[in-house]
Amino acid sequence: MQKATRQQTKEQNRNLVLRLFFEHASISRAEIARITHLTRTTVSDIVADLIDEGLVAEVGMGSSTGGKTPILLSLVENSRYFIGLDLAYNKFSGAIINLRSQISNLICLPADGLGGEASLQALFTMLDQLTRTPCKPILGIGVGAPGLVNSREGRVINAVNLGWSDLPLARILEERYGLPVVLLNDCQAAAMGEFIYGKSRPAPNNMIVVRAGHGIGAGIILNGQLFQGDGGAAGEIGHVVAVHEGGLPCRCGNTGCLETVASASAVAQQAQQLGLGSGETTLDLLKAALERGDTDALRLVSRAGRYMGLAIASLVGMLNVEHIVLMGEMTRFGEPWLNAIREAVNGAALKRLTQNACIHSASLSDDAVLLGAAASLASDYSMLFLKRETRPV
Numbered sequence: 318m319q320k321a322t323r324q325q326t327k328e329q330n331r332n333l334v335l336r337l338f339f340e341h342a343s344i345s346r347a348e349i350a351r352i353t354h355l356t357r358t359t360v361s362d363i364v365a366d367l368i369d370e371g372l373v374a375e376v377g378m379g380s381s382t383g384g385k386t387p388i389l390l391s392l393v394e395n396s397r398y399f400i401g402l403d404l405a406y407n408k409f410s411g412a413i414i415n416l417r418s419q420i421s422n423l424i425c426l427p428a429d430g431l432g433g434e435a436s437l438q439a440l441f442t443m444l445d446q447l448t449r450t451p452c453k454p455i456l457g458i459g460v461g462a463p464g465l466v467n468s469r470e471g472r473v474i475n476a477v478n479l480g481w482s483d484l485p486l487a488r489i490l491e492e493r494y495g496l497p498v499v500l501l502n503d504c505q506a507a508a509m510g511e512f513i514y515g516k517s518r519p520a521p522n523n524m525i526v527v528r529a530g531h532g533i534g535a536g537i538i539l540n541g542q543l544f545q546g547d548g549g550a551a552g553e554i555g556h557v558v559a560v561h562e563g564g565l566p567c568r569c570g571n572t573g574c575l576e577t578v579a580s581a582s583a584v585a586q587q588a589q590q591l592g593l594g595s596g597e598t599t600l601d602l603l604k605a606a607l608e609r610g611d612t613d614a615l616r617l618v619s620r621a622g623r624y625m626g627l628a629i630a631s632l633v634g635m636l637n638v639e640h641i642v643l644m645g646e647m648t649r650f651g652e653p654w655l656n657a658i659r660e661a662v663n664g665a666a667l668k669r670l671t672q673n674a675c676i677h678s679a680s681l682s683d684d685a686v687l688l689g690a691a692a693s694l695a696s697d698y699s700m701l702f703l704k705r706e707t708r709p710v
């Protein structure tokens with residue numbers, strides 16, 4: 318028992334030190350000891366191990382503050398890799414991500430209307446290619462998938478657009494590639510991406526990331542951790558009813574869901590009724606109309622923002638979170654859309670809760686899901702340990 322405890326302390330100390338290497342471009346042993354309150358000897362031992370494993374290297378001399386000139390150390394960014402996947406409804410993207418979250422070998426495949434088996438084959442094609450790159454070793458695969466996902470079981474419960482229901486995706490990928498797999502809902506992955514790599518530094522402890530694109534969903538970070546709820550579907554706000562009478566039918570089978578009034582698809586449909594083109598160009602034409610000062614365009618975008626804001630007000634009222642970050646196709650409408658959201662939030666929740674609310678667009682764009690899925694693999698640093706069998710038992 319005692320031995321296990323000592324081992325645990327060792328791992329905790331190591332994680333403390335590793336975290337500092339992730340947070341700093343470079344750092345000295347003395348600085349690590351100062352921040353972590355570990356002894357100089359403990360720090361030196363841990364750093365020696367990290368150098369042995371190739372995770373950390375000495376990179377030069379720091380500036381002296383009177384005593385000995387300190388040696389600076391840095392994370393070796395290409396010593397380990399992750400694979401990040403974003404399985405969007407119409408496009409799969411996958412990439413190799415190094416320890417400094419730099420993306421390489423980005424692959425995109427069209428995935429519109431493929432059907433269940435073909436969607437899986439497309440995913441294999443992408444992963445076969447990514448696992449064959451010279452970027453080694455790969456520590457694991459992080460997947461952001463649309464729809465309902467149970468992360469604990471690694472299961473896609475229901476992703477209508479991909480034709481998947483009750484699919485044990487994590488197990489399938491683990492067996493095929495022999496790598497650990499983390500599966501997250503795409504909005505939750507995006508929230509992790511924004512939380513870990515976004516521009517708000519230091520990252521706020523609590524944050525809600527709302528994706529308003531083809532669908533709508535939120536990822537909720539509470540106390541620095543992703544909050545997934547009892548069934549893993551926390552943040553599924555897109556199918557909460559927003560229009561109680563006379564709402565439009567939704568793809569989920571219900572009527573009047575938030576998605577039917579505030580998603581990019583809903584807005585595109587309404588814009589088409591205004592005669593603004595068809596298909597993929599509609600949202601661009603709407604944006605151009607908005608910039609020209611067209612009142613119909615402004616009314617349409619503001620209405621979508623208002624509904625979005627009411628949904629966000631409920632989240633703010635429930636959780637008292639002040640940092641709200643918006644992502645997805647709707648963010649193209651910029652301030653007019655954001656202002657409609659802010660006004661609706663201010664009008665629909667207690668002033669005490671909303672007066673400090675900071676509602677803005679995300680700093681990450683399309684990469685958020687990829688990065689977040691990969692980051693959730695690395696977030697407890699256990700992936701960066703030596704393989705079990707090579708460590709003292």
Ligand SMILES: [Zn+2]
Nearest residue numbers: 556567569574
């Ligand atoms: Zn719905």
